[in-house]
Every structure is written in C-alpha cells, then in structure tokens.
Amino acid sequence: MNKKVFLVVMAGLLCSKGLLAEVQPRSFVGEEMVVTSSRVVEPKKNVTSNITIIGSDEIQESSAMDLGELLAEKSIGHIQKYPGMSTTVGIRGFRSEAHGIDLRGKVLVLLNGRRIGTGNLAKISTENIERIEIIRGPAAVQYGSAAIGGIVNVITTKGKGTPALFIEQKAGSYGFIKTTAGTSGSAGKFDFSGVVSQSKMGDYKTGSGKKYLNTGYDDEKTGSFNVGYEFLPGNRIGVAYNQFEVGKAGAPSYLSQNDLDDYTVQNNHSLDVIYDGSTDDKRFTWMTRYFTGQDKYIFFNPLLSNPDFWDDGIPYSKNVDHKGAQAQVTYNHDFIRATTGIDWVKYEEVSTPYAPFKSGYDNPAWFLLLKGFLLDERLVLSAGCRYDSYGLMYQRLVTSEQQQRTSDSITKQLGVAWNLPDNIKLRASYGEGFRMPATDELAANFVSPWGTHYVGNAALKPETSKSYEAGIDLFCNGLASSFTVFTTDFKDKIQSASIGGSATWVNLGGATISGIEAEFSKSLQPFGADWTLTPYVNYTCLTKYRDDSTNELLLYTPEWNATAGLRWLNQRGFNGVFNIAYTGVTQVENYEDNIYPNPVEVITKGGFGVANMTVSKNFTFDDSRKHGKGLTISCEVNNLFDRDYQYAKGYPMPGRTVTFGIRGDI
DSSP, rough: OOOHHHHHHHHHHHHHHOOBBOOOOSSGGOOEEEOOOTTTTTGGGGSSSSSSEEEHHHHSSSSSOOOHHHHHHHSSSEEEEEEEEEEEEETEEEEEOOOOOOSSSSSSETTTTTOOOHHHHHHHTTTTEEEEEEEOOOHHHHHTOOOHHHHHHOEEEEOOOEEEEEEEEEGGGGGGHHHHEEEEETTTEEEEEEEEEEEEEEEEEEEOOOSSSSSSEEEEEEEEEEEEEETTTTTTEEEEEEEEEEEEEEESSSSOOSSOOOOOEEEEEEEEEEEEEEEETTSSSEEEEEEEEEEEEEEETOOOOOTSSSSSTOEEEEEEEEEEEEEEEEOOOOEEEEEEEEEEEEEEEEEEESSSSEEEEEEEEEEEEEEEEEETTTTTEEEEEEEEEEEEEETTTTOOEEEEEEEEEEEEEEEEEEEGGGGGGEEEEEEEEEEEEHHHHOEEEEOTTTEEEOOOOOOOOEEEEEEEEEEEEEEETTTEEEEEEEEEEOOOOOEEEEEETTEEEEEEEEEEEEEEEEEEEBOOOOEEEETEEEEEEEEEEEEEEEEEETOBBOTTSEOOOOEEEEEEEEETTTEEEEEEEOOOOOEEHHHHHHOOSSSSOOOEEEEEEEEEEEEEEEEEEESSSSOOOOEEEEEESSSTTOOOOSSSTOOOOOOOOOEEEEEEOO
C-alpha cells in the first residue's frame, strides 16, 4: 500500500462529516475516564499525551485470548509472538521483556497501575478486564524504569449491579477447548468480580498446510478476582488476585528444526491489597497498596546431548519473586491538582542451572505530578518529576561471590492540552525515560559453555530518552479521531562488546526515532436505529528509525503497521467485528540459518496482513442486566484468508482456525 495514498485517505476521513446517518457513540470519548497518565481518575480530554483505550466491549467482541493477541489485532505496536506462550510488544521502536524481570524491557506492562513483573503478554488473559489504557511514549515520571516506549495498563473489572453468573464453552480447530465461568455484581457495600478458565490446544498447521508438532499446550489455567468493601462513602478496601499457569507448552526452537522434546512450564500470579479513600468534599483523595507475586519460567530439554551445556534432564529455570508498595495523596483545588507519593518495588531473580545466579533489585522512588486548569478548565497544564534509587545485587550461586551496585535517576515531564470548541483538543508534551542496567550487565562474572568469559561493567550508565510529541484529538457526532507526531532521542544504548578477550556490556550509541500515529472511528446508523456500524482505522508510521552509531535501520522495528475494521451492533443481539491487522517490512537477524561462530546475518522480513472475524447472536430473556438472562452463540475465525505468516522469523503461525462458543448468563 502506498503510504501517501493511505495518509490522503486518512485525512479525508478525519475531515469528513459523513454521508450516512450519524449517531452518538455508546460513551462520549472526550469525557471517558482514564487513570494511567496521571495516576488519578480524570477525563481523557485532560490528558496531555497520546493515550489509547481499549474498552470492555471491544475486548469481548475480539477473538483474542490474551493481551498479546489483542494488541496484535489492534496494531498497537510490533508484536513478536512465538509458540510456547511468549509474546512481546514494541511501541515507538522499543520493546517489552518476555523473560525475567520487566526492568530489562523498554515497554512496561502494568496491572491496575502497578508492575506485573513480566513483559510477556501471553501470560495476561483478556478475561475480567474492564479496559486497557496504553500510553504511547515515555511514562517514567509516573512509573519508573523501563517506561521508555510506552505503558500498557490492564485494569480489571470491579463488580456492580445485580449479581450475575455466566459459563461459557468454546471448541475449535486443532483440538482447542476452553471452559470459562465468572460472576460479577454488588450487594450492599460489598462488590465482587471474578473469572476462571481452563483450556488446551493441539499442534497446528500453517497457512501453507504444513503441520508443526510440539506447538500446542496443555492445561492452561487463568483466574482473576477483584473484591472490595466500601466501609465509608468513598473509602474502599479491595483485594485483587490474578493467576496464569500452563502445565506444558510446546517450545520448539525454530520450527524448521521442530524439536519434539522441548516444552515450557510457566506461571505468573500476584495478590494486591488496596485502600482507596477520600474526604467528603473530595478535596483530598488517597491510595495505598501492597502487592506480592511470582513469575516462573521453566524450560525442559530432556534429550539434550551436550552435558557441558547443562545436565541432561535438568530444566533451565528463571524465577522472579516481586513485592512492592504504593502510597499517594492528591490535593484538588479549583484550579490546581497535585499528586505526590512513593513507590517501592523489590525483585529477586534466581536462574539455574546454567551459570546459576541470584540477583536482586531494590527500588524506592518519590514522585510529584501537577496539573493546572485555566480558561474555564479548557487549558490544561501538566508537569511532573520523579526520583528513583536503585540498589542492585548479583550473586553467583556456585561460588557465593556477591557484588552490589547503587544508582539513581531523576526524570521530568511537561505537557499542555487545549480543549477548543466543537470537541477539538490540541496537545503537546515532553517526557523523559530510562532503563536501568540489569544486574548481570553490571556485575556478571562467569564462563559460558562455549568458553566465553562474561564480565559485568560497573561503569554502565542507564539508557535514557527524551521524547517530544504534538497532536490533535476530535470527538463529535460519533466520530473519534486523533493524529500525533513524535520524536525520541535515545542515548547510552547498552550493547554487548568484546574487550580484552572477554564479553561485556558497554554504552554505545543510540537512535533517533520519529513518526506519526493516527486513529479514527465513526459510529453510523445507515439502516435505522436497530443497527450501529463503526468503521475504524489505526495507523503508525516511523519516518526515522536508524541506529546513530551504524546508520542501519533498527532491528525488529517495522516501518509501519495498521489496523482497519468494522464493528457492528444490532439491538436484537446480532453483533460482530471484522478486523485486518498489517505489519510492515522489518529488518531481523537470521539466527535460524546461522551456524555458530559465524556472524549473524541481517535480512529483510516481508510484511503481512492477518484478518479475523467474530460474530455472535444473543438470545436474551431478561433485559434488566447488561447481558441479560439467556444464551449467546458465537463463531470466531482467526486468519480468515489462511495466510502463511510469522511475527518472528522461523516461527510460522497457525493457518485458519475456527472456534464455536456458547455462553449462558443466569
């Protein structure tokens, strides 16, 4: 597709008032409440940066089963997806971390506003989610290290209304079976919401008809619970628990090699205790939270023939225990709002048996966020700063040798939003981001099975970024659109290097990443009030993304990606969505065909598009509830046109899959 033609079409859509009947959306987007950008609840129109919201209706209409599949469908960023339950997301040229501590990544994933402890989006189910808020660009002032490219905040549902129960059964291609049950509602001052599910799937075929073994998974279980008690008006104590585990997920190396013996066992769980409160006049609001959890990854290679690499039958494991606390208070005045507080998070990572080590991160932080409201609250000014202190520990378990490092960082941000008449918002912002060096990058000291001596570099500096963006948002008559231009100056990139015969890590170069982001949706009623059609388009294009030191294009970063689709809603219960997501040409390293110790070749991986469609019919016998008492029958088709595609070279994805479901609400 010609980019210039695409942009001309986008511009026309943004300026058009439409030839068909117009309808107000189900909620006025400009007044939609968000929390991620400022750590307090506020209307989206007061946000000074580019933020995308995926609501519960869109999540329920999608065929995605986890956060990675959902963000791929929405083209939020570049997805790296592998068999064996591993998915990362890239936003503005930066990526989340799939294995181990999320501090190693440059896109941060949150659960209800706190670190979830992993950047692997496959571990986050789409069940029991109220909405997902995505900040495109840095958010280090709000959330600390790793928030360079963006933030993905998953917000779970709080129960309200008449208590309700549901159970859903799905079955589909490649032996896929999933059973889900949930409940939600409130009783007096008590609210509750919870969903549990169990699923499995067999080995799949690609779009070319080739079957790959060891690509299925057994006994995936997920659970999400959120319960609370409002003991005083505006004062709620809540407990949230989230669980993901998969008993056995196929983990071949490259599918061209099709290793039938490898598999992974994975687990991620966490528990939060939260207190939200306020004074009667809402002049002061506050929040305190304590959370704890664990992320576990175990890789089994039972027939590994090289005992020098690791012992036969002994799995490789990486376990991360994390805990933390948050406390903040907000002062609301007529023209100003100030939020200040402290964050604390502590990680302990243990990796065995290859180069076994134990590392720890201890990160207290203080932040201040300010907002001013002028000109009858049409002009919004924002500013913020944050101080992070890091204590890092690295210990070799074989020798008990231990090293410690300390570091700190100060970050700042500024923003402005001007809400003009006719629901037009102009906005601009500046933000800083950083990524602290990992413990092994600072303090490692071991010899690899292939004889390379790895030595940490205590002089490493944090990776840093400075980002600028400007944009326009428009909300009117069922139209929701936005256009953003941005540029990021990324410095002190941490890269591996060879010095004096040893491998180490150094700060070398950086990159300037610039581009545009556009979103458009329009609610229409061309066939009368019974039908609502919503066409939509999301588009991201990087106009500059080269490494400053080599002048080469950044790896694993497509020049552009886009989503286009149509949602339809019928008052008689016939709903659906058709979605096409396209990922552009990407430069990647060809590890699949590489023979060590030859240098890895960089090749061009072609672009691809994937179409999904979901339709459902609801037979409702009681309209007093959102879903009503009754049955919903659904059909989901992924990869509708049976394309042969792969997000990561060497890992082709399934061909066309069809899933049927039936849900009962009581």
